[in-house]
Amino acid sequence: MDGDRYEKHIQAVLEKVPEAECWAESLFESFRQFEEEYFIPPQDAIRTVIRLAKKLIENEDKEE
Numbered sequence: 001m002d003g004d005r006y007e008k009h010i011q012a013v014l015e016k017v018p019e020a021e022c023w024a025e026s027l028f029e030s031f032r033q034f035e036e037e038y039f040i041p042p043q044d045a046i047r048t049v050i051r052l053a054k055k056l057i058e059n060e061d062k063e064e
């Protein structure tokens with residue numbers, strides 16, 4: 001995983017949603033997808049990825 005490319009953006013998400021640390025690879029994939037498929041730079045995708053991280057945590061809690 002080339003996490004260095006999005007590391008500071010992933011860290012920004014984890015500051016807001018620390019419970020999402022176990023989802024770091026999914027966060028990386030989200031940033032990659034936004035940049036490569038939708039041409040949205042990581043700094044512009046942070047809020048959307050934060051919402052995604054919150055949803056991942058919410059879904060994880062529902063499954064337990």
